Amino acid sequence: MKELSLHVLDIAQNSITADATLVEIEIVEDTKKDILTITVKDNGKGMSEDFLKKVRDPFTTTRTTRPVGMGISLFESAAKSTGGQLLISSALGVGTTVTAEFVHSHIDRQPIGNMADTFLTIINTKPEIDYVYTHKFNGAEFTVDTREIKNVLMEVDITTPDVLVWLKENIEQSLNDIMGGKQ
């Protein structure tokens, strides 16, 4: 993975596979405290305590084609290589929250990358469920919530190309705004 947004995409796909109906992504950047945290929270089926204990192991997976699953372990190693950590909490029937903490200024911290493309891609993965993306940068923040967008669109599909273009521009512009042009 070359950028953190690709990890977000990968972890959010896990939420979708776990039958979530709401996936919430939050990225918090605090350059004064020198912290970057990325949280992917879902209301999917959750993991048992046993599975949670071994989920960081690359030889743990729910896929049936092959006994390897790299997603969580790659995300964890990206966080750890900056001196950060990966936290996972989960309960059966409630959902799962994955939080990665990074040292913001660490030389090995991957760039956040293209979050607009990641958000559009997960919407396309399963348009019928809802997604929230919040990004905070030193106190400024913005949120995009597909429930609000669907309320305006009504019978029009959220995956309509014109809607996706609007959404992409919206995210890019909002990120630029909260970072004061420093993106």
Add this chain to the structure above:
Amino acid sequence: MKSLAELEAIRNKTINAMNIRKDGENGIRIVVGMATCGIAAGARDTLNAISEELAKRNVSHATVSQTGCIGMCRLEPIGEVLEPGKEKVTYVKVDREKAVRIVNEHIINNKPVVEYTIGAVEK
């Protein structure tokens, strides 16, 4: 944040065009592998390039969707073209440029790009 009024204008414009796109169901399906291996190899860009090109060329007889790991991680990003009544065509190591060419030559002009297929790459 851009205004939701803009979104409403898009909605109104789209409603008029909606009936035209309904024939996608029996058309060509393009499937991109989006498991960890695909994502790490750049499948997000591949998928977006295909969607953008389909929209740009106003293609209504093909849709693009995502799938999991196709099983040949070293050849990702992989894109499969599934057309009713025809054999499946598997394209490998599909980057942005290849994706655009596949849409134009295979989907629009009905001529598969043989050199990008798994058969040509894996010789």
